[in-house]
Amino acid sequence: MKIAVCVKQVPDTGPARKLDPVTNRLDRSGEGALNATDVNAVEEALRIKEAHGGEVVVVSFGPTRALDSLRKALAMGADRAVLISDEAAAGSDLVATSYALAKGLERESADLVLFGQQASDSDGAVLWAAVAERLRRPLVSQVAGLEIDGASVTGKRQTEFGYDVISAPLPAVVAVSDAINEPRYPSLKGIMGAKSKPTETLSLADIGAEADRVGASGSRTTVLELAPPPAKGDQIKIEDDGSAAEQLVEWLAGRKLL
Amino acid sequence: MSTLVFLEHHGGAIQKGSLGVLARALAVGGDVAGVVVGHGVAEVAASAGAFGVATVYTVDGPDFEAPLPQPRVDALEAVAAASGAENILFAASVLSADIAAGLAARLDAGLNWDVTDIAIDGGKLTARRPALGDTVLVTVGWTSTPRIALVRSGSFEPVETGGTAAVHDVAVTPREFSTAARMVDQAHEEASGPSIEDADVIVAGGRGLGTPEGFRLAEELAAALGGAVAATRAVVDAGWYPYSTQVGQTGKSVSPKLYIALGISGAIQHKVGMQSSGTIVAINKDANAPIFDFADFGVVGDLNAVAPKLADLVRARKG
Numbered sequence: 001m002k003i004a005v006c007v008k009q010v011p012d013t014g015p016a017r018k019l020d021p022v023t024n025r026l027d028r029s030g031e032g033a034l035n036a037t038d039v040n041a042v043e044e045a046l047r048i049k050e051a052h053g054g055e056v057v058v059v060s061f062g063p064t065r066a067l068d069s070l071r072k073a074l075a076m077g078a079d080r081a082v083l084i085s086d087e088a089a090a091g092s093d094l095v096a097t098s099y100a101l102a103k104g105l106e107r108e109s110a111d112l113v114l115f116g117q118q119a120s121d122s123d124g125a126v127l128w129a130a131v132a133e134r135l136r137r138p139l140v141s142q143v144a145g146l147e148i149d150g151a152s153v154t155g156k157r158q159t160e161f162g163y164d165v166i167s168a169p170l171p172a173v174v175a176v177s178d179a180i181n182e183p184r185y186p187s188l189k190g191i192m193g194a195k196s197k198p199t200e201t202l203s204l205a206d207i208g209a210e211a212d213r214v215g216a217s218g219s220r221t222t223v224l225e226l227a228p229p230p231a232k233g234d235q236i237k238i239e240d241d242g243s244a245a246e247q248l249v250e251w252l253a254g255r256k257l258l
Numbered sequence: 259m260s261t262l263v264f265l266e267h268h269g270g271a272i273q274k275g276s277l278g279v280l281a282r283a284l285a286v287g288g289d290v291a292g293v294v295v296g297h298g299v300a301e302v303a304a305s306a307g308a309f310g311v312a313t314v315y316t317v318d319g320p321d322f323e324a325p326l327p328q329p330r331v332d333a334l335e336a337v338a339a340a341s342g343a344e345n346i347l348f349a350a351s352v353l354s355a356d357i358a359a360g361l362a363a364r365l366d367a368g369l370n371w372d373v374t375d376i377a378i379d380g381g382k383l384t385a386r387r388p389a390l391g392d393t394v395l396v397t398v399g400w401t402s403t404p405r406i407a408l409v410r411s412g413s414f415e416p417v418e419t420g421g422t423a424a425v426h427d428v429a430v431t432p433r434e435f436s437t438a439a440r441m442v443d444q445a446h447e448e449a450s451g452p453s454i455e456d457a458d459v460i461v462a463g464g465r466g467l468g469t470p471e472g473f474r475l476a477e478e479l480a481a482a483l484g485g486a487v488a489a490t491r492a493v494v495d496a497g498w499y500p501y502s503t504q505v506g507q508t509g510k511s512v513s514p515k516l517y518i519a520l521g522i523s524g525a526i527q528h529k530v531g532m533q534s535s536g537t538i539v540a541i542n543k544d545a546n547a548p549i550f551d552f553a554d555f556g557v558v559g560d561l562n563a564v565a566p567k568l569a570d571l572v573r574a575r576k577g
């Protein structure tokens with residue numbers, strides 16, 4: 001089974017962009033920030049490969065430095081990395097990104113295309129549906145539990161009403177929840193081995209994408225204005241020095257909340 | 259300007275979020291029509307008339323019975339063509355997000371998500387959306403039509419005006435790949451246990467509780483405060499706590515007097531379900547966790563140390 005996993009490099013500043021706030025293990029390797037929820041998608045792909053055999057290829061659309069993040073996925077155990085990168089691609093919105101990514105994915109014709117739950121910089125949680133549409137493949141999104149046999153995937157997906165169970169024939173597109181698994185940490189051997197795994201950087205021409213459908217010219221949305229959000233009232237933030245519980249109880253009592 | 263509002267319905271009722279978006283679209287102005295997709299939905303479609311919309315399109319048939327996104331992309335493509343809509347608006351939901359993004363790709367149309375307000379500026383639709391963890395407020399636009407927007411949960415309230423709607427059915431045959439995924443088992447509304455929606459005090463637990471057993475800390479603190487226990491989607495999806503206790507975009511919206519978040523990062527999708535709480539307290543060991551941006555009282559520390567002590571002190575004080 002050939003599995004393509006779409007992963008994104010995100011800015012590594014800010015809380016939501018850290019891979020693991022407890023160990024910082026992947027961050028310390030200094031390889032840039034792989035979007036945290038995409039790590040779950042890579043993990044799921046590795047587990048499927050371990051059970052069914054095959055190949056895991058990670059695919060990203062972004063600037064050349066995104067290779068650092070792709071190497072993290074290789075260190076976890078992915079076999080190969082493809083980066084679609086082009087000067088003309090900067091400023092791509094959903095329509096443009098889904099077009100370029102789908103073009104790159106068409107070259108791979110994977111049995112299963114996996115996505116993470118959402119990119120921490122876009123907070124979109126939408127890209128997979130646009131890519132599935134462009135690939136003309138069935139989609140199961142936000143999957144918290146995934147089963148695979150040779151011919152189909154069945155996913156448990158949370159909606160506003162509980163869990164749906166949805167099944168789709170392969171080839172299919174699946175986006176996974178960040179609770180679907182507990183991702184492994186790359187071993188030292190994995191990190192060393194990643195350096196010799198194949199990585200490809202492809203231009204828009206390489207993937208047969210029309211340049212004016214990508215980047216700013218291919219995008220259909222625009223940012224008109226930026227403003228700070230409305231200020232919130234007084235906030236208290238304390239570091240626990242052993243007395244935080246006492247301070248909090250006093251504060252709650254003072255506001256008649258106990 | 260013509261606008262279509264996707265009216266998502268479950269169990270014969272149009273979702274509150276969709277009706278809220280409809281109300282806002284009607285207030286903003288222009289020709290507004292609704293769209294209802296499903297099987298045997300004429301009555302559901304007509305019911306939208308009471309919310310002020312005069313025209314509702316339906317796409318009706320067995321292929322549209324299960325709430326799956328891809329056949330609905332075909333349906334909306336057809337209705338958009340039939341109606342010549344310039345704007346297509348959705349209330350954010352798991353289903354609608356996938357439809358909106360699929361439709362954007364189908365029509366090569368712009369999609370703005372997490373929209374919290376819409377307006378008309380120089381005859382064109384613009385929208386406001388908070389971005390980067392609500393740290394910046396962005397005014398966004400579209401450079402071509404149709405303009406597609408996904409509106410953040412809870413942004414607008416429905417307005418019941420009374421009235422009737424004319425229902426127009428549009429015949430659509432879905433594409434082959436659109437019907438390849440199928441619903442094996444559809445979620446049913448869970449039999450309601452003790453509801454977190456009525457609680458004055460909620461102690462909510464996230465992945466920071468570490469293990470399913472970690473929820474005992476939340477339960478103990480909730481018991482001391484006389485409150486209920488809630489959870490994030492991350493721990494519900496992981497099977498640590500029941501779905502009926504989930505707070506957020508795909509869970510419940512709560513507004514207790516006091517909301518204590520233990521080991522919760524404060525993702526937007528969690529925030530939308532609890533931001534109207536009277537007082538928000540957060541205990542998180544990561545000083546940069548987004549929850550501190552909107553907590554009234556934040557404790558940067560290990561919940562395993564702080565929460566039990568807090569429960570003890572509350573019990574002592576309550577005697």
Ligand SMILES: Cc1cc2nc3c(=O)[nH]c(=O)nc-3n(C[C@H](O)[C@H](O)[C@H](O)COP(=O)(O)OP(=O)(O)OC[C@H]3O[C@@H](n4cnc5c(N)ncnc54)[C@H](O)[C@@H]3O)c2cc1C
Pocket residue numbers: 021117118125178352463464465466467489490491492493504505506507508509510520521522523524525526527528531541542543544547559560561562
């Ligand atoms: C379409 C969509 C809908 C969604 N709907 C919802 C929804 O309805 N509800 C919802 O909650 N989420 C929802 N999510 C998921 C949401 O984006 C987050 O993934 C989720 O809220 C994170 O849960 P969490 O805070 O428990 O976990 P994490 O984000 O992993 O945060 C755990 C936190 O615990 C802290 N921590 C760890 N150990 C300790 C310790 N010992 N002491 C103190 N702190 C500690 C960490 O610093 C971290 O900040 C949705 C996502 C999408 C894409």
Ligand SMILES: Nc1ncnc2c1ncn2[C@@H]1O[C@H](COP(=O)(O)O)[C@@H](O)[C@H]1O
Pocket residue numbers: 006007008035037038041059060061062097101114115116117118119120122123124125126127128
């Ligand atoms: N530029 C990109 N390249 C590859 N995959 C991406 C890219 N952006 C987003 N993704 C994937 O799409 C998912 C959802 O992204 P988003 O809709 O932007 O929140 C992410 O979790 C990734 O799996």
